[in-house]
Amino acid sequence: MTETVIIAEMHKGKVSPTTNELVGAANLLGSNCTLIVPCTDSSVADEASNISGVTKVIAAKSSLFTNYDAAAWAQALDSVAPQGIVVTSASAQSKDLAARIAARRDISVVQDVISIDGNTLSTPIYSGKAIENVSINGDVVVSIRPNVFAGADNDGSCEVQVIDASGDLSTAVKELVERASTRLDVSEANIIISGGRGMGSPDNFSHLEVIADTLGAAVGASRAAVDTWAEIPHSMQVGQTGKTVNPNLYIAVGISGAIQHLAGMRSSKYIVAINKDADAPIFQYADYGIVSTWEEALPVLGNALSNMLS
């Protein structure tokens, strides 16, 4: 069977749990999974050696992995990764990386894969309005949508090889200054509560934050909210030109349900919509709908959740 090479999904220097899903997907594509862990400290790769189905872990160690830089990461990882089907996450960063590695190897890339059946990969196109089935033959780079594939368990054991991946680089990002936020990112969250233009003002997002804190959820936004209010950053935007999310629960508040917003959240397991307009398109996709202003609905919802969870 074909060799698979997985690029571990990293979060704040650690191997993210999404990596287990990549291994689950890679095992459907081929055998002999080599897991590459981009790191500055090779000890972070040790934990990944427990992921079942991984044959070998390569800790690609370099100071350049402190901050993401598409060109530098692609060059360094390409130089340490063996040939085979390369598997990455379909997070915004890793889709970028996937395309660059494919270009370096002169092979095809299939982005945002949601199912694998033998050599046939399925991926949403046209903002999720259609599904494209792609037959692969030989080496390709495949990015896997998070929260879709079952994650491999952590009952395995394999060798860890440490490789210096510093290489011959002309550029590297030395420092990244992030906007101060203690909030969970929408792309990592299992529960998301998002606000749209119907929230009326950016200050009113604090009402969403109260519920997010109760549920351990991330707060997202529609593009209209991001475009209208400078206080709502693009990193919160869900949709075609924002982030694609796939949580267990997505609560849309004051969001109409435009096709471009749906493209980023339609595959959520459960969708709850709160909108004062009973004809808002979001209700066609919602599992549960509350026709009400958020001013009326959110305090009731917040109290009910606090009572349930206390």
Ligand SMILES: Cc1cc2nc3c(=O)[nH]c(=O)nc-3n(C[C@H](O)[C@H](O)[C@H](O)COP(=O)(O)OP(=O)(O)OC[C@H]3O[C@@H](n4cnc5c(N)ncnc54)[C@H](O)[C@@H]3O)c2cc1C
């Ligand atoms: C190329 C392109 C890419 C795009 N990409 C994205 C994207 O990534 N993400 C995205 O979201 N959009 C995207 N859009 C924009 C998209 O078409 C919509 O304009 C946008 O999603 C609308 O945001 P909204 O639902 O918050 O605002 P609106 O459409 O203005 O809807 C506001 C909703 O709030 C409701 N409401 C008002 N007051 C209240 C209240 N007090 N209580 C409860 N409900 C209330 C209204 O009934 C209405 O349904 C894109 C558009 C284009 C052309």
